[in-house]
Every structure is written in C-alpha cells, then in structure tokens.
Amino acid sequence: GNIEYDVPKCKEDDEECVHVLETIQSLHGPAAPATKVTTTSSETAIIERTTTDGVLVATKQNEEQEEEATAHYVDVVYAVGHLHRGGISTTLYFANGTTLCESLPTYGTGEVGEIGNEPGYINSMSACTFDPPLRMKSTERIRVVGVYDASEAHTGVMSLFYVAIADADDDVDVDGDVVFEEEEEEEEHVVNESHQ
Numbered sequence: 001g002n003i004e005y006d007v008p009k010c011k012e013d014d015e016e017c018v019h020v021l022e023t024i025q026s027l028h029g030p031a032a033p034a035t036k037v038t039t040t041s042s043e044t045a046i047i048e049r050t051t052t053d054g055v056l057v058a059t060k061q062n063e064e065q066e067e068e069a070t071a072h073y074v075d076v077v078y079a080v081g082h083l084h085r086g087g088i089s090t091t092l093y094f095a096n097g098t099t100l101c102e103s104l105p106t107y108g109t110g111e112v113g114e115i116g117n118e119p120g121y122i123n124s125m126s127a128c129t130f131d132p133p134l135r136m137k138s139t140e141r142i143r144v145v146g147v148y149d150a151s152e153a154h155t156g157v158m159s160l161f162y163v164a165i166a167d168a169d170d171d172v173d174v175d176g177d178v179v180f181e182e183e184e185e186e187e188e189h190v191v192n193e194s195h196q
Contacts, residue, residue, distance in 0.1 A: 001160030010150040075133030078164035095141040101128035
C-alpha cells in the first residue's frame with residue numbers, strides 16, 4: 001500500500017480536485033525496499049529499488065523470477081482499507097484491472113467530542129469478505145489505489161489494505177488443478193522372524 005505520503009492542495013482551476021496514488025506489489029511475502037514503479041510505452045514495468053548504496057534497477061521479469069521460488073497458494077478471506085482524514089476511497093485491483101475490493105470511509109457526523117463519531121473524521125471503513133475464500137498465488141501482483149480530496153493539503157496520509165489470508169489447505173490452484181504433487185511414501189514392511 002501507500003504509506004506516509006503528502007497530498008498537495010489542488011490548483012484553483014482543477015474541477016476534480018482529487019489526488020490519486022497507486023502502488024503495485026505482491027499479495028503476500030517479504031516487503032521490498034522503497035519501490036517506485038513506472039510504466040514505459042511498451043507496458044513493461046521498471047522497478048527501481050532504493051538502497052543505502054544507491055539505486056538498484058531491476059526489470060519486472062527478474063523480480064518475478066525471484067518471487068516464483070517462494071510462491072505458494074493462499075486463501076484470501078477478508079480485506080479492508082485504511083485511509084486518513086480527507087480520504088475518499090482505496091481500491092485493490094488484480095493485475096488485469098479487475099476490482100478485488102473497494103473500501104470506502106464513513107465520516108463521523110456527531111457533536112465535537114463525541115467519541116467514535118467525531119465530525120469530519122473517519123470512524124469506519126467498508127470491508128470485503130470472500131466466502132468461499134478466494135484462492136490466489138502469494139506472489140500475484142495487486143494494485144492499491146488511494147484517492148484523497150485535495151481541496152486542502154494533507155500530510156502523512158496512508159492508503160493501505162489489510163488482507164487476511166490463510167495458507168491453502170492443499171496445493172490446488174484456482175482452477176482446481178493440483179500444482180504440487182508430493183511423492184507417496186513407500187510403505188515399509190517389517191518381517192519379524194522368531195527362532196526357537
């Protein structure tokens with residue numbers, strides 16, 4: 001997701017007056033260093049990883065090869081977004097652009113000081129549940145898109161998703177095909193002989 005960023009105030013002639021930030025990441029796995037994703041005209045993503053030694057540039061293909069070694073299937077059961085004041089929505093997409101989950105805020109409408117219903121502050125986010133669970137590969141690419149009202153500047157905002165997953169009970173992919181076959185253990189036969 002998008003952690004700790006600033007939303008600049010929109011220009012006076014901006015009719016939409018929203019700020020949109022997108023992040024592409026894997027569904028589950030080790031977090032990568034600070035990452036900036038850009039897309040070239042040929043739709044090939046270039047991933048720039050900033051390290052303490054400078055900038056290491058890798059292609060999407062190389063990153064996918066690294067992650068494939070740790071890929072396994074998981075069941076997605078729940079997802080909910082996290083926004084700060086000024087947030088309009090945060091949406092989770094599959095790599096093909098299909099919406100996985102849209103999470104919308106509910107703002108408080110109570111009196112000043114009314115705990116849990118403070119006016120102008122988010123008091124809840126809509127969530128998505130998946131029953132049956134959604135079978136996905138742990139390294140599958142997802143896109144997180146956060147949208148904020150930019151009629152005023154905001155600092156230190158976030159647009160994240162909490163995604164609850166469980167390791168898949170078996171190694172069956174989304175189409176029902178067995179993907180990891182385990183070798184059957186050979187039965188050991190022990191013959192006891194007794195001598196008289």
